[in-house]
Amino acid sequence: MMNNNPSFSFHxxxxxxxxxxxxxxxxxxxxxxxxxxxxxxSGSSMKKYGYLDLVLRLLTENNVSAIxxxxxxxxxxxxxxxxxxxxxxxxxxDFVIGLGGGSxxxxxxxxxxxxxxxxxxxxxxxxxxxxxREIQGALPVVAIPTTAGTGTEADPWTVIxxxxxxxxxxxxxxxxxxxxxxxDPKLMVSIPPKLTAYQGFDAFFHAAEGYIAGCxxxxxxxxxxxxxxxxxxxxxKAVCDGNDLVARARVAWASTLAGMVESTSSCTSEHSLEHxxxxxxxxxxxxxxxxxxxxxxxxxxxxDCTKRYMKMAEVMxxxxxxxxxxxxxxxxxxxxxxxxxxLALSDWGIKEEDFERFATNARDTMGGLFQFDPRPLSNxxxxxxxxxxxx
Amino acid sequence: MMNNNPSFSFHxxxxxxxxxxxxxxxxxxxxxxxxxxxxxxSGSSMKKYGYLDLVLRLLTENNVSAIxxxxxxxxxxxxxxxxxxxxxxxxxxDFVIGLGGGSxxxxxxxxxxxxxxxxxxxxxxxxxxxxxREIQGALPVVAIPTTAGTGTEADPWTVIxxxxxxxxxxxxxxxxxxxxxxxDPKLMVSIPPKLTAYQGFDAFFHAAEGYIAGCxxxxxxxxxxxxxxxxxxxxxKAVCDGNDLVARARVAWASTLAGMVESTSSCTSEHSLEHxxxxxxxxxxxxxxxxxxxxxxxxxxxxDCTKRYMKMAEVMxxxxxxxxxxxxxxxxxxxxxxxxxxLALSDWGIKEEDFERFATNARDTMGGLFQFDPRPLSNxxxxxxxxxxxx
Numbered sequence: 001m002m003n004n005n006p007s008f009s010f011h012x013x014x015x016x017x018x019x020x021x022x023x024x025x026x027x028x029x030x031x032x033x034x035x036x037x038x039x040x041x042s043g044s045s046m047k048k049y050g051y052l053d054l055v056l057r058l059l060t061e062n063n064v065s066a067i068x069x070x071x072x073x074x075x076x077x078x079x080x081x082x083x084x085x086x087x088x089x090x091x092x093x094d095f096v097i098g099l100g101g102g103s104x105x106x107x108x109x110x111x112x113x114x115x116x117x118x119x120x121x122x123x124x125x126x127x128x129x130x131x132x133r134e135i136q137g138a139l140p141v142v143a144i145p146t147t148a149g150t151g152t153e154a155d156p157w158t159v160i161x162x163x164x165x166x167x168x169x170x171x172x173x174x175x176x177x178x179x180x181x182x183x184d185p186k187l188m189v190s191i192p193p194k195l196t197a198y199q200g201f202d203a204f205f206h207a208a209e210g211y212i213a214g215c216x217x218x219x220x221x222x223x224x225x226x227x228x229x230x231x232x233x234x235x236x237k238a239v240c241d242g243n244d245l246v247a248r249a250r251v252a253w254a255s256t257l258a259g260m261v262e263s264t265s266s267c268t269s270e271h272s273l274e275h276x277x278x279x280x281x282x283x284x285x286x287x288x289x290x291x292x293x294x295x296x297x298x299x300x301x302x303x304d305c306t307k308r309y310m311k312m313a314e315v316m317x318x319x320x321x322x323x324x325x326x327x328x329x330x331x332x333x334x335x336x337x338x339x340x341x342x343l344a345l346s347d348w349g350i351k352e353e354d355f356e357r358f359a360t361n362a363r364d365t366m367g368g369l370f371q372f373d374p375r376p377l378s379n380x381x382x383x384x385x386x387x388x389x390x391x
Numbered sequence: 392m393m394n395n396n397p398s399f400s401f402h403x404x405x406x407x408x409x410x411x412x413x414x415x416x417x418x419x420x421x422x423x424x425x426x427x428x429x430x431x432x433s434g435s436s437m438k439k440y441g442y443l444d445l446v447l448r449l450l451t452e453n454n455v456s457a458i459x460x461x462x463x464x465x466x467x468x469x470x471x472x473x474x475x476x477x478x479x480x481x482x483x484x485d486f487v488i489g490l491g492g493g494s495x496x497x498x499x500x501x502x503x504x505x506x507x508x509x510x511x512x513x514x515x516x517x518x519x520x521x522x523x524r525e526i527q528g529a530l531p532v533v534a535i536p537t538t539a540g541t542g543t544e545a546d547p548w549t550v551i552x553x554x555x556x557x558x559x560x561x562x563x564x565x566x567x568x569x570x571x572x573x574x575d576p577k578l579m580v581s582i583p584p585k586l587t588a589y590q591g592f593d594a595f596f597h598a599a600e601g602y603i604a605g606c607x608x609x610x611x612x613x614x615x616x617x618x619x620x621x622x623x624x625x626x627x628k629a630v631c632d633g634n635d636l637v638a639r640a641r642v643a644w645a646s647t648l649a650g651m652v653e654s655t656s657s658c659t660s661e662h663s664l665e666h667x668x669x670x671x672x673x674x675x676x677x678x679x680x681x682x683x684x685x686x687x688x689x690x691x692x693x694x695d696c697t698k699r700y701m702k703m704a705e706v707m708x709x710x711x712x713x714x715x716x717x718x719x720x721x722x723x724x725x726x727x728x729x730x731x732x733x734l735a736l737s738d739w740g741i742k743e744e745d746f747e748r749f750a751t752n753a754r755d756t757m758g759g760l761f762q763f764d765p766r767p768l769s770n771x772x773x774x775x776x777x778x779x780x781x782x
Binding site (some may be wrong): 021 | 411413614
């Protein structure tokens with residue numbers, strides 16, 4: 001079993017509806033109210049591909065009226081959360097639907113929180129300059145992902161950036177699990193190859209970090225290893241042919257499983273290190289940042305959880321592993337097959353001088369994740385990870 | 392993947408707290424009210440081993456008052472459900488705690504239903520002479536299992552017998568999931584070897600039936616194979632040494648996983664066939680009945696899902712399987728190691744003349760499960776299964 005923790009708890013109250021074409025269930029599932037706010041990105045894809053129209057039509061069939069908030073950016077901001085929450089309150093929405101990528105669904109969660117709680121969103125955030133107050137509840141959230149990566153459809157987490165403070169911080173509790181998530185891989189065929197890879201690796205690292213985390217356990221291990229196995233096998237196929245629905249479905253399911261890892265174990269500091277980078281360089285996609293630092297990051301812990309590295313290598317390659325570096329090699333191979341093995345921090349204009357403030361920001365804003373690392377990371381090691389990923 | 396169903400849903404709203412000594416969390420977890428009815432069996436074990444006192448003390452620490460209903464029988468009856476529900480209403484209990492084996496926890500669920508709905512429990516049952524009416528809700532249920540087998544702590548199901556009608560029927564819906572289940576393997580060390588085996592095999596068949604069921608899917612398969620793997624390895628150890636806490640914990644966790652299989656896939660007709668037997672012979676323990684018919688039952692479908700039989704054999708023996716009968720042989724070996732390979736229906740006074748009415752009762756009361764069999768079973772085949780298990 002190799003479980004770190006013989007005691008653990010499991011609580012994922014979300015109803016998950018999964019499958020190609022299952023978006024149609026939005027018309028028949030019991031929804032948590034009669035008036036919804038549908039949150040989408042400021043980009044054109046939800047309209048262009050007809051997903052927004054489809055969702056609005058299905059809501060009408062289910063006797064739910066809807067308003068649309070369409071300003072969410074790739075790194076969603078506190079300003080938009082506050083604006084949408086105020087509209088939500090004003091118009092008396094019963095629940096919030098996040099339609100799109102992680103940014104829209106995360107925003108939906110945070111909007112749902114601020115529609116029910118006073119003051120500023122950062123009053124409730126822990127970490128950075130957040131005040132860490134407790135919330136009294138939140139509107140129910142329905143998640144309809146059109147990307148496969150964040151896992152936000154199966155976890156309570158939402159990551160919002162305060163642009164002024166350059167703080168990108170995760171937040172979540174029992175109120176911020178979606179009540180219903182509909183994962184329809186057919187809505188994902190339009191994702192371009194590069195983004196498919198970035199997002200898929202985000203899911204991969206949720207699983208891999210959750211598997212080496214100090215709080216891993218019998219249930220999170222089960223989800224993590226299955227997600228890792230599926231992504232190794234199917235992510236290159238989904239990147240290569242976006243219309244391969246079998247691959248899309250496996251990757252989408254792996255992403256949801258990796259979200260369940262985030263609900264039962266935790267990410268480690270790889271995510272803190274990445275959030276610090278994209279807080280300063282908002283154009284850097286989260287998944288690309290993770291990929292760029294991943295080999296150096298996982299190399300750092302290579303000798304700290306050897307059995308777990310070998311187990312990950314085994315479910316990836318489906319053959320016996322004798323050394324922890326088999327995992328690093330399998331990861332490199334997978335990145336090569338997905339065409340993302342050459343990513344470097346310098347590609348996004350990051351400078352070597354940034355590393356110190358990245359390291360400080362990582363601990364200040366998402367320092368909590370460091371406690372789940374296989375062993376404590378020194379500041380020198382963090383800088384070394386950034387350096388090795390710079391090229 | 393070998394999934395039968397590319398579309399499926401997942402919804403297990405129960406918060407599961409697992410681990411040796413975790414019963415202490417009853418004092419600190421948020422409970423769904425201030426007044427509880429604690430449901431235990433009419434036997435002496437909950438009092439003798441101090442579990443009832445412990446639970447009452449922890450409830451007091453959590454500022455919850457409690458009354459005790461202690462009449463539940465091994466095959467719990469409708470009469471007791473109705474009586475306890477009426478007490479529950481009269482005294483204004485906020486929630487119901489099932490403490491003990493499946494009979495106590497199942498009763499707690501059914502009591503919670505009847506504390507909120509009018510008329511007779513059988514008005515809401517589907518199958519047999521039940522009227523299949525919809526319920527409007529139920530009191531919250533907390534499950535504290537002291538046996539490892541039913542999985543009722545992680546599923547919505549409750550099995551109650553109407554003694555007058557000789558109908559033993561399962562029931563469940565979204566209202567009958569426990570809101571909280573605390574699984575503490577330390578509370579299981581006192582189970583005698585024979586019952587440990589009976590209960591453990593009940594869990595095993597939840598997993599194995601759920602794995603060959605037509606409604607199996609990506610998430611139920613994950614739970615099922617892990618439960619099968621753990622039970623094959625650890626159930627003989629727990630039977631051999633009841634104080635082996637590692638084995639007890641693995642078996643308890645496997646049983647909970649198997650309950651999650653019941654929440655995401657389904658039992659097949661093996662359970663219908665057994666319920667029919669213990670409806671007429673209440674002294675027959677459910678697990679013993681399942682064990683007695685299991686080899687004949689699984690032999691019947693040997694050629695209908697060959698890959699799945701081989702996969703089960705592989706996770707059990709941890710070696711490559713080439714023929715579906717490897718599963719039957721591994722099952723026999725496991726039963727031998729647990730000392731239950733010689734069980735026969737004749738041991739409980741069952742007569743060959745009973746088989747016809749068993750077959751009729753199985754279809755009448757729990758016919759729904761037959762739809763999940765790998766292929767339709769004929770009446771002749773059912774009789775043949777009983778005959779082969781008679782000896």
